[in-house]
Amino acid sequence: MANLEFISRFIDYLDNERNFSDHTIRSYHSDLTGFCRFLAADGSTSELSADDLPLPQDFPPPPEMQRRILEAGPLDVRAMLAVLRNSGLSKSTIARKLAAIRSFYRFLVKIDELEASPVSVVRTPRQDKRLPKCLDIQQIEALLAAPDTASLLGARDRAIIETIYSAGLRVSEAVGLDIEDLDEFSEVVRIAGKGKKERLCPLGSMAMAAIGHYLRMRKGVKTGPLFVNKHGSRISDRSVRRKLDKYLLEAGIDPGVSPHTLRHSFATHMLNAGADLRSVQELLGHSSLSTTQIYTHLTTKRLKEVYEKAHPLAID
Numbered sequence: 001m002a003n004l005e006f007i008s009r010f011i012d013y014l015d016n017e018r019n020f021s022d023h024t025i026r027s028y029h030s031d032l033t034g035f036c037r038f039l040a041a042d043g044s045t046s047e048l049s050a051d052d053l054p055l056p057q058d059f060p061p062p063p064e065m066q067r068r069i070l071e072a073g074p075l076d077v078r079a080m081l082a083v084l085r086n087s088g089l090s091k092s093t094i095a096r097k098l099a100a101i102r103s104f105y106r107f108l109v110k111i112d113e114l115e116a117s118p119v120s121v122v123r124t125p126r127q128d129k130r131l132p133k134c135l136d137i138q139q140i141e142a143l144l145a146a147p148d149t150a151s152l153l154g155a156r157d158r159a160i161i162e163t164i165y166s167a168g169l170r171v172s173e174a175v176g177l178d179i180e181d182l183d184e185f186s187e188v189v190r191i192a193g194k195g196k197k198e199r200l201c202p203l204g205s206m207a208m209a210a211i212g213h214y215l216r217m218r219k220g221v222k223t224g225p226l227f228v229n230k231h232g233s234r235i236s237d238r239s240v241r242r243k244l245d246k247y248l249l250e251a252g253i254d255p256g257v258s259p260h261t262l263r264h265s266f267a268t269h270m271l272n273a274g275a276d277l278r279s280v281q282e283l284l285g286h287s288s289l290s291t292t293q294i295y296t297h298l299t300t301k302r303l304k305e306v307y308e309k310a311h312p313l314a315i316d
Contacts, residue, residue: 004062006069007032010107021194023172031100038080039068050087070108073118077101081125091125098124133261134268139253140165146247149210152217153230157243159207159214160227160235164259166207167191168266168284171237171259177226179215184208193285201283 011029014020020028037053040060059065077098084094098119105117135143144161148154164174173191181190187208188200203211215221218228225234240259248255263284270280 004036004065004069006066006104006108006113007036009111010104013107019197024194027096028100028103031097032104034097035080035101035104036065036069038083039072039076040065048083048086050083050089053083070114074121077119077122081122095124098122133257133264135253135257135261135265137269139251140262140265142251143247143253144206146250149213152214155210155214155217156227156235157247159210160240161244161247161262162207162210163189163203165262165266166204167201168263168270168280169201170194170263171240173285174259175225175227175235175237175240179221179223179226182211182226184212191285197285199282199285 007029010032011025014025014028033056034050034053036059037050037055040054040058041048041052060068080101081094081098084097089097102117102119102122105114105119108114109117144158144165147158147161149158160174163169163177164171167189169191170193173193176192177189182203183189187205188202191199191201193199211226227235229235229239237259244257244259245255248257267280267284270283271277
């Protein structure tokens, strides 16, 4: 794929002009590789799955591959969606892959390689509406009480959980924190979010206390990664997930909970306590308010209580 000029220019555009995260760029590259696998297939593909498509080493020469990219039409894109459905992928995954291809063709129009995008008339598959999981306050308290804070690793795990829940962070944002990102005087932390966008998030007193306890146990470390593994290197997303699974079991909570559930819980609890949607949007680092609005479905009980208390015609 590296020798395909269109793909390389698009990836450079995402990295240098759009400032997409490394994770997003890798996902886009993978999705475009899958699309090229589809275009490289010969004959009818409507009954195929992704496993039946050619691998990159079997692609035609780059000039031919790029010609197929430019000549692809809406019917080709729809046929590719059928292949993805045959592969058993979820609607959300198919929509994400289509979004990557849509963005790629918009770029080709932008650089005057095409007059119009073949994806512009292709509708994104309708998504199933799923409400995010959310822990209640009692479950959060039980989870926070699970780590043994007398040990260094237990103190670290308590600090990680406190930080994710207190600031509503993505797990990638939490593990990416450096000690220098923490402003102990103002009780805020600088976050490098999606699209390499920075934001400041306040930390509650309990999170600050947990972090302070953990750093004191690290005996004066002043710089470098905030959360490290037993070898002193930055802890990984996967390690945080494994540790969370352990504490969920100890706290008697559904093991299907993920670190992202703590972020969902943060947003829901903030809205339930009266925070406005715009503020929660900024705290979460959402670029669009519509992304944050999903949490309003979890706060209808509070809204109903407010309505019954405030509206002059509400029934007692």
